[in-house]
Amino acid sequence: MEIVILGIVWISLAMMVGALAEHWNRSGLAWGLAALILTPILTLAYLLVAGNAHPRCPACLGHTFSGASTCRNCGQEITVPQTRPRETV
Numbered sequence: 001m002e003i004v005i006l007g008i009v010w011i012s013l014a015m016m017v018g019a020l021a022e023h024w025n026r027s028g029l030a031w032g033l034a035a036l037i038l039t040p041i042l043t044l045a046y047l048l049v050a051g052n053a054h055p056r057c058p059a060c061l062g063h064t065f066s067g068a069s070t071c072r073n074c075g076q077e078i079t080v081p082q083t084r085p086r087e088t089v
């Protein structure tokens with residue numbers, strides 16, 4: 001009986017990881033399958049660390065691809081802040 005409950009929890013967590021990945025413009029199917037095959041907890045932890053690294057659009061706050069010049073959601077032009085060169089003393 002416990003194995004059935006464990007299976008239901010496992011599949012539910014994998015689907016949640018897939019939904020979260022989809023929300024962050026990642027492949028929900030691929031992340032869901034990865035969570036199903038690997039451990040959902042481990043996959044979720046990796047998604048939380050690496051999955052949300054995309055910059056956000058200043059207009060609609062949607063996630064965009066890093067290096068994109070326009071937002072894929074609203075078309076707003078995205079300006080990447082330039083890194084200042086280090087001052088030598």
Ligand SMILES: [Zn+2]
Pocket residue numbers: 057058059060061062071072073074075076
């Ligand atoms: Zn936008």
